[in-house]
Amino acid sequence: MLEVKVAVGQVLDSLVYILSDGISNDYYLIDIGDFDAAQSILPKDANVRGVFITHGHHDHIFGLNELKITYPACVVYASEECAKMLASAKANLSYYVEMPVEYTGEVSVLHDGDCIELFDDVILKVIATPGHNPSCLSFLVNDYLFTGDSYIPGVKVVTNLPKGNRILAQQSVEIILSLAEGKTICPGHGEKH
Ligand SMILES: [Zn+2]
Structure with a gap:
């Protein structure tokens, strides 16, 4: 069984989702903006096994170093392009909001179509959705x-940030909508739908 909780971050209200099986102490995160917000809803003995990063903008990643210090075994999953952005405060835009964050540790690189088993009968499937950012x-x-x-x-x-592409973004929205029926949409900001 899959349980999903959400923590709202301090910067741009970016969201951290916390996935568990409701049985074990194992957890996975989707994005890691505000680490303190995420930690506030994790149990003290949580074993955070991995974080899946939706993209390399600062508001979705600025808690990553704290996360890795607190949970050294946590695997960082991201696209190849995202891995480059993690390592550069200018590329991930944190430099421009005066809270520079860079992460140069290991990244497990994800590709479109990859499937990863998180828990028994809980599979995460990767879908490339470029446009907002590559x-x-x-x-x-x-x-x-x-x-x-x-x-x-x-x-x-939003496609007016560096490397945004309006046409790709529209194609990605269509891919997402084609998968969305019967699903709970969990965006990077706002609320679950
Ligand atoms: Zn973004």
Whole structure:
């Protein structure tokens, strides 16, 4: 069984989703903006096994170093493009908001179509959804679809940041909508839908 909780971060209200099986102490995260917000809803004895990053913008990653210090065994999953952004405060835009964050540790690189078993009968499927940024991935996990900034219901996809692409963003929205029926949409900001 899959349980999903959400923590709202201090910067741009970016969301951290916390996935568990409701039985073990194992947890996975989707994005890691505000680490303190995430930690506040994790039990003290949590074993955070991995974090899946939707894309490399600062508001979705700025808690990553704290996360790795607190949970050294946590695997960082991201696209290849995202891995480059993690390592550069200018590329991940944190430099420009005066809270520079860089992460140069190991990244387990994800590709479109990859499937990873999180828990018994809980599979995460990777869907490349570029456009908001080339690093963008969405994650389909059972009945939940985590879309980052590639699709926020009721909000136009932002494509005017560096490397944004309006045409790709629209194609990605169509891919997401084609998968969305019967699923709970979990965007990178706002609320679950
Ligand atoms: Zn973004």
